[in-house]
Amino acid sequence: MNEKLEPGLYIVATPIGNLSDLSPRAAAVLSGADLIAVEDSRVTAKLLGRLGVKRPMAPYHDHNAERVRPGLIARMAAEAVALVSDAGTPLISDPGYKLVRDARAAGIPVTTIPGPCAAVAALTLAGLPTDRFAFLGFLPSKSGARTAAIAEAAGFRGTLVFYESGPRLGAALAALAEGLGDRQAAVVREISKRFEETVAGPLSQLAGRFSEAPPKGEIVIVVGPPAEAPGATQADLDEALIEAMSRLSPSRAAAEVAERLGLKRRDAYERAQQLK
Secondary structure (H helix, E strand, C coil), X not given: CCCCCCCEEEEECECCCCHHHCCHHHHHHHHHCCEEEECCHHHHHHHHHHHCXXXXXXXXXXXXXXXXXXXXXXXXXXXXXXXXXXXXXXXXXXXXXXXXXHHHHCCCCEEEECCXXXXXXXXHHHCCCCCCEEXXXXXXXXXXXXXXXXXXXXXXXXXXXXXXXXXXXHHHHHHHHHHHCCCEXXXXXXXXXXXXXXXXXXXXXXXXXHHHCCCCCCEEEEECCCCCCCCCCHHHHHHHHHHHHCCCCHHHHHHHHHHHHCCCHHHHHXXXXXXX
């Protein structure tokens, strides 16, 4: 991409560790952008230095987003504006989605340049099911709010992904073990960096390991889905049918019990006839 960039918004994923992970397309967009909206100019300057280029930068983060967003939107009408975070894919656990929303509302083209994402990278390392997962960002720091967030997540029957910091890791793992049960999990840190590490095991074991020695670096917690509940036994079916038939007809009792135990209504009805 050596030609001049068309005006618009370019969402650029940047490395989460190894700078060699920056894609050629991302490098070309950053080198050719008229302006780069950054989380921290010091961090992005290092990346641009690796590319051997200097580009104008403008801070865009939680504390100034509402104030500076209109100006960025106005510039996109005539200039190529790139959006980056300090690491990984913008909009994942940051306020960038409002910039995309307002750009689209103004009729400005939006282009994404995909690349590294810590949540997805951690899923590939954890060895846990990936067919269905939910990214939940950082857990609340206060214990009451954290407990409520975990209780809400407990109903999701898939893998859960959280971001966390080293000092809070032990407490977060203990809270997850208490709220979700002792599920299989993995703590993944420093992805694509020199000291990359993945530690897998039950949540209680991980909580014990990291409670005394909080690790450094960027951390992702991946928690496996809940274990499948054991199916109803013949004794469970008979007991439920006998109780239900004491107050309902066999057909209605079979329908009620089949729904409650997750069984086929026909099978429950046939057993109800035998017990009658």
